[in-house]
Structures are given as structure tokens and as C-alpha cells.
Amino acid sequence: MGEPAVRHNQQDDFPPLKKNYSVFRFMGGNLISFFGDQIYLIAIPLMVLSITGSPVSMGIVAALERLPILLQPFAGIMSDRFNRKHLLLACDFGRCILVGAIGVLFIVGALEIWMVYPVVFGIGLLSQLYNTSQFASIPVLVRKEDLQAVNSLNSGIFNLAVFLAPGLAGLILSFYNPGYALLINSVSFLVSFFAVASLRMKEKERVSTGTSIWGGIREGFEFVVKTKPIFYTNLAMVTSVFGTTLFLTLLVFHLKDSIHLNTVKIGWLLSMGGAGAILGAVSSSLFRKHFSYRSILFTASVVGGLSILCFGLMESFLWLVFMNAVGTFCASMMSPCILTIRQTLTPDHLLGRVQATCRLMTWIFMPLAAFLAGVSAQAIGTNQTITLAGAISTLASIPYLHPSLKDK
Numbered sequence: 001m002g003e004p005a006v007r008h009n010q011q012d013d014f015p016p017l018k019k020n021y022s023v024f025r026f027m028g029g030n031l032i033s034f035f036g037d038q039i040y041l042i043a044i045p046l047m048v049l050s051i052t053g054s055p056v057s058m059g060i061v062a063a064l065e066r067l068p069i070l071l072q073p074f075a076g077i078m079s080d081r082f083n084r085k086h087l088l089l090a091c092d093f094g095r096c097i098l099v100g101a102i103g104v105l106f107i108v109g110a111l112e113i114w115m116v117y118p119v120v121f122g123i124g125l126l127s128q129l130y131n132t133s134q135f136a137s138i139p140v141l142v143r144k145e146d147l148q149a150v151n152s153l154n155s156g157i158f159n160l161a162v163f164l165a166p167g168l169a170g171l172i173l174s175f176y177n178p179g180y181a182l183l184i185n186s187v188s189f190l191v192s193f194f195a196v197a198s199l200r201m202k203e204k205e206r207v208s209t210g211t212s213i214w215g216g217i218r219e220g221f222e223f224v225v226k227t228k229p230i231f232y233t234n235l236a237m238v239t240s241v242f243g244t245t246l247f248l249t250l251l252v253f254h255l256k257d258s259i260h261l262n263t264v265k266i267g268w269l270l271s272m273g274g275a276g277a278i279l280g281a282v283s284s285s286l287f288r289k290h291f292s293y294r295s296i297l298f299t300a301s302v303v304g305g306l307s308i309l310c311f312g313l314m315e316s317f318l319w320l321v322f323m324n325a326v327g328t329f330c331a332s333m334m335s336p337c338i339l340t341i342r343q344t345l346t347p348d349h350l351l352g353r354v355q356a357t358c359r360l361m362t363w364i365f366m367p368l369a370a371f372l373a374g375v376s377a378q379a380i381g382t383n384q385t386i387t388l389a390g391a392i393s394t395l396a397s398i399p400y401l402h403p404s405l406k407d408k
Helices: 002-013 021-051 055-081 084-107 113-140 144-175 178-197 213-226 228-258 263-288 293-313 317-345 348-363 366-380 382-395
Strands: none
Touching: 021 055, 021 084, 021 113, 021 144, 021 178, 021 228, 021 263, 055 084, 055 113, 055 213, 055 228, 055 348, 055 366, 084 113, 084 178, 113 144, 113 317, 113 348, 144 178, 144 263, 144 317, 213 228, 213 348, 228 263, 228 293, 228 317, 228 348, 228 366, 228 382, 263 293, 263 317, 293 317, 293 382, 317 348, 366 382
């Protein structure tokens, strides 16, 4: 009986969104961190290509980075049972050290592929814990009625980083080796660390259930299965994430090795995708005023999947830019809707576990997809693999037609 009272009292303490400076500092730190992440996404494939020249190696690296997804239930337990601010700080500091280390090793010419494997696994592990804790932290920083707007803003600043960072990364990588780009990524995590440290984050009272770790994990899983809007969005995302992982694993490799774009053009192509994503994030709240979640999610899923399919069939730089922008527009329109559904329907003491369960359910095949991307590219080429990815992603739209999403 104590939990609703805690929630009510804290809701009254939150200022209106325009005056909620804590959440804007939080999102500002995220912007810097997201900025570095986009540089990382370009630098790592180029480093692996430089060291090995093998798409299979790229698939292994991508799979190892995503393998910690299987540990999501434990990330959810940690997020619900420990201080979330402390977890965010530990993850930022750990990623700062790991990313900086491989950057320095590559600059001095001492980096070997076997060193990359455990480091990207560690980065992936910390990123999973950070993302789960970040998701669960947002509702304790804002009023409930501001959740959709904050999720759209957070998605927007992420996509602002997607818009700006790749172009800068492409310029850096055209003059310097990828190690310097990773040093920038390392510094971005340090900036995010200090932004989170400055927050006075109100930790809500934890509900002690006396359950074991496995019992706590089961509690989160049962809630997701019983809550149909959450369950069916997860079901759609399983297939969608598999297809998009096939695509994203090969994206930079495909542009560099098959389309023969230089690093500057690759950076601009990804930046234009960021521009589309910003528009999608901004549009999400506007569309939500007039359409149901079911209409938004189904339409965006179909169009986004078709954009990936077309990407695999085209070689014109301008068309590739356009299709990438369409895909990111759709993805960023969907993301705030899915996050708000989860946050609105989930009690605070389950937020971490529900988010972790959702991530596990929707991303469980991501490591396999990343590995298969490399194997498939080796066997049939990157064009055909990306086309297949688009077809899979398009089919993922079907579960969004479930009636439970119509009135949401």
C-alpha cells in the first residue's frame, strides 16, 4: 500500500517540463555520450577491416558486443535493487576506460583482433546495464504526463548525435586513424559521468518482496506476458531487431567494401540518417495526438522495413542517403511510443525488470543475427544480405495489428 503514496507525493514535487532542469542535464549528458557512440559505430568496423579485412571477423565482433543482451534479466534486477545513479556512473566510467584503452593500442600499432573481442564484450555489458538503468531513471525525474514528451526529446537528442557525429567522425577518420575517434568516444563517456554525478536523483522507495533473484526475474517476465500491449510490441520487435541487426552489422562494411564510398561520404550518409531520425522523434508526439499506437507502429514498421530492402538494391549515393533517412525516421518515431507504453503500464518497482525482460525478449537473437550477417555476406554478398534483412523487418509489422494497441 506504500508504493502508490510514494509515487503520488513525488509526482507533486516534479516541476513542469520546461522548468525541469535536472532532466535536461540528464539528457545533455546523454547527448554527449550518444555523440561518442556514433563515432564508435564507424571506428570499430574500420579498425576490424584494417586488422583482418574479414567480414566474418566483423560479425564476431558485433556478436560479442551484443552477447550481453542475454544477461538483461540480471541488469533489470540490479536496476531495481541498487541505486540507479551509482549504476549509471559505474557504467560511464567503465566504458571510458575500455574504449580509451583500445583507442590507444590502435594508435601505437599494438592492437590485435583477439584483444578487441573481450573489450567489445565488456563495453556491450556495461551499455546494457546503463540503458536499463537510464530507462528506469526517467520516470523518477519527470511527471507522468511528461513521459511521452521526454521520451521523444531523448530520442531526438540521440538522433541529433546521429545527425552530427558521423560527419565529424568521417572527417576525423579521413585524416587520422580510428584510434583517435575512439579517444573522443572515451572522453564523451567521461562528460556523461559528470553530468549524471550532478543530478539529485530521487530514488523511490524499493519494494521488498523477499523473492530470490530468479523469483524477481520471473516476476518481471510474468508482468510482460500478461500485459498485452507490452507483449505484442515485444513480439514484433523480435523479428524487426533480427532484420535490422543483419543490416546494421554490415552497413559500414557494405558502404566501404561493396559501394566503395570513402569515409567522408559514409559519415555524411549516416548523418543524413540522423536528420531523418530527428524528424521522426519530433513527429512522434505530433502523430500521437491524432493516431493510436497501433496505427503509428504498424505503418512505421512497414515503411522502415521496405527502406532497408531498397537500400540493399541500390548503389546510387543519393538514393542510399534517402533510404537510410526514411528508415531512421520510422525507427525513431516508433521508439518513444514503445518506451512510453512500457513506462506508463509498469509500476516503479518493476521498471528495471520489465525493461530488461523486454530487451531480452526482443534482442535475444541479436548476437546470432550479427554473426550470421558476416557469414551471409561472405557467402552471398552484402547486397543480398541487406535485401533479406529488409524483407524480414517488413514482416515484423504484423504483431502491431493486435487489438490491445488500438486504444492505447
